[in-house]
Amino acid sequence: MTRITAWRRHPLARYAVLIFALALVGMTYTAFAQAGKPADAAMAAGKVDDVAEGKSLFVLHCASCHGMNAQGTTTAPTLIGVGAAAVDFQMSTGRMPAAAPGPQAPRKPQAKWVNEETTRQIAAYVQSLGGGPQVPPAEAVDPKLGDAGKGGELFRANCIQCHNWAGAGGALTQGKYAPNLNSATPQQIYEAMVTGPQAMPVFNDSTITPEEKRSMIAYITQVREQQDPGGFGLGRIGPVTEGLVAWIVGLSALALAAIWITAKKRQKS
Template sequence: MTRITAWRRHPLARYAVLILALALVGMVYTAFVQAGRPADAALASGKLDDVAAGKSLFEVHCASCHGMNAQGTSTGPTLIGVGAAAVDFQMSTGRMPASNPGAQVPRKPMAGWVTPDKIRQIGAFVQSLGGGPQVPGKEQVDPALGDAGKGGELFRANCIQCHNWAGAGGALTQGKYAPNLNQATPTQIYEAMATGPQAMPVFNDTTITPEEKRSMIAYITQVREQKDPGGFGLGRIGPVTEGLVGWVVGITALVLASIWITAKKRQKS
């Protein structure tokens, strides 16, 4: 007892007690977080079984690049915290699994083994690892419930620098580019804003609210349906394409006119 009493009166005793208390709090917090993760995954996928099935699929098709625990490797980034929305976006657009990694992975048809159910299961597993944005519901992405006018203002303020006013896309630096949005579904557009794939920044709900995202989706889907009554749209890429066509067509017309005028003068002489 005397030795215990002496340790209690030691100047470092209070620090030892503080470290022990912090360690205990950390263990309790970790236990609660681990216990809550399956519930989060179930919320994202609808079934707890999806987590186990997704883990098996992930180990077979994804672990070679992202690691067995999705911690990331030299060939693939970590997926901890990216959420089920990132998985759904990357796999439903055919970007993942990547067949030829480069500066930017292009959109392509989905791999033969990829189905909506398997995407949901892998998404549930990734969601269970560290949370993150979840796949939006139908009402969240319904263009009919959005304000296309307000969405146009938001799109012009945040997106046209890369995607062009009509969502036609454009070139970026170091071999990257902003993709054309005409093939993207409303769900994929929402997920891209929420997760920020590749060179795109993340627009979380504090930057652009879910209602504003829905309005932007309404604008994007409305613009892609517009016609070009004034002539050829030229891909709606902008003044560079228009200038190039004007220059080529104009110069060609002038050259042909010069040849025709010269030929006429020779005949008269």
């Protein structure tokens, strides 16, 4: 008893207790996280069998770049922890599988083997590797349930620097670019915000809430349906294009007017 009391009074005793408590919390968290992985994958896929099917598809079509265990290679990044939403975004937009390495994977038609079922299966397998953002439910991306006015404020505060006020996109550095949003579905827009593909930052729920994301989707879909009352929209790229057209058209008109006036004076003389 005296020995136990002496140990408790030792200067290092408090640190030993703290380390033991932290280790206990870590082991408990890991146990719960591992227990929840199959259920997590099942929710992302709709059924647990999709994980096995997704692994087979992954080994066949994706492992050559991302590694046999999705650990990543010098060609492609790791997929552990990216979540089902990232897979659904990349595959549904045709960005994956990539045709060739480059600064940014462009949107393109889907590969022949890619469809809703195979996308869901690979997404379920990737989700089972380490969690991550899941594919959002239909009500989370329904523009009719969002506030387009509030969404416009959020979009102008967070997105127009790259995507332009109308979602027309724009150039970035080192060969990268912010893509045009006119072809993106509401689900793809939401998935891009929570996963941050390529040069885009991640807007998690603590930064922009799910309700605010839905309002931003409402704004984007509303803007793309608007008409251009002034005439040609010029791609809605902004003042650079408009200024270029004004200079070319304006200077051409002035040059033609000068030629016409000069020709008239010559005829009179």
